[in-house]
Amino acid sequence: MNEQTAASRLCAVVPTKDNMRTIQECLESLAPVTEDIIIVDSGSTDGTVEFCQNFGAKVMHRPWPGMVKQRQFCLDQGRDYDWILVLDSDESLDDELQKSIKLLLEKSVDPQINGFTFNRKVWFLDGWLHHVFQPEHRLRVVRGGVATVKGVGPEGLGGHDQVMVEGRVEHLDGTCKHDSWQDLDDMLQSYIRLGRRAAQYDPKPSRSYMILLNPLLAFVKQYILKGGFKDGRRGLIASAGVACGNMIKQLQKNEQQWMNR
Incomplete structure (x- = not known):
């Protein structure tokens, strides 16, 4: 775990439900950048909750209201931190992206910058999709208390949830692995x-x-x-x-x- 100053506290927030296939890689990739991990679980029965608790994450229980409301709830839990890192349970950070986030925490960031994107790449059938879906930049590092989540349709229930901030957004080097489908x-x-x-x-x-x-x-x-x-x-x-x-x-x-x- 890295030591962080009071001026660069980061919290990672992750919604879960029955994600034992991918949650270990997700949490292990977060460990080098933060000790503060908040899991918002909507009813796992496969051991996900117990694994997260044993890992040292704070686990909260909340029935599933749709991704837009659940992700907004996750963001709200980290509002008192300087930065919030938003991940899904089937996503993980590579070494380069971990390094980029640690450098962000160590430097003074222009106050007009309210968020950072990074590229997400799909891992499918035991290998990378280097071209399909690429590039897939996602806004996933935001200042605490400034981000909102939007989606399609009434209350965002139509899907396509998107984290949004006002102000400038910059980009972080590295790759977020998206292991979304088993087959x-x-x-x-x-x-x-x-x-x-x-x-x-x-x-x-x-x-x-x-x-x-x-x-x-x-x-x-x-x-x-x-x-x-x-x-x-x-x-x-x-x-x-x-x-x-x-x-x-x-x-x-x-x-x-x-x-x-």
Whole structure:
């Protein structure tokens, strides 16, 4: 653990639920930058809570209200710190990003700067996606008490939560590993859940032609424009998964709109 001055206190906040597959790597990557880790758990039964407590993190229990409200609650718990580092339980910091955060804590930061982004890269099927989804800059280091969370649809329940601050935002070197899916089936099941949520809460309408057109465009964007073909078979599978996920969303939106006629 690093020693921090009173002027550079950082707290990490992480929402969890049944994340034993990834939580150890997440917490171990936080240990070099802060001793203050707050876990907000929404009902884990797989040992996640016990592991976090044994690691030394402070664990709070809160029923799941949607990601926007849960992430805002997480941020509110760190409002008295100089900086808050926001991570998901399937994310972890590489050595370079740890170094960047430690340097941030050691220096005097322009008071007009209220946040820092870093790049998130997906780990999929036991390897990196160096091109699919890239670059994926996320605002995840913010001054305590200044950040808000926005999302799509009523109360952000449509997804796509985004941390926001007023003022300047700078970028930190390094990579945040995103180990979101255990395998392709896990990826597609995730897209099914996201599609259902979008159909229920996302006010943006869908059209029949979008069931075929949008997945094609999504595939072309990831595989061709983003260079997913350079990621080999892993990039092909991920790009096709994105297209399938888009089709699932359009199908469910069209069904919802048809039923509500």
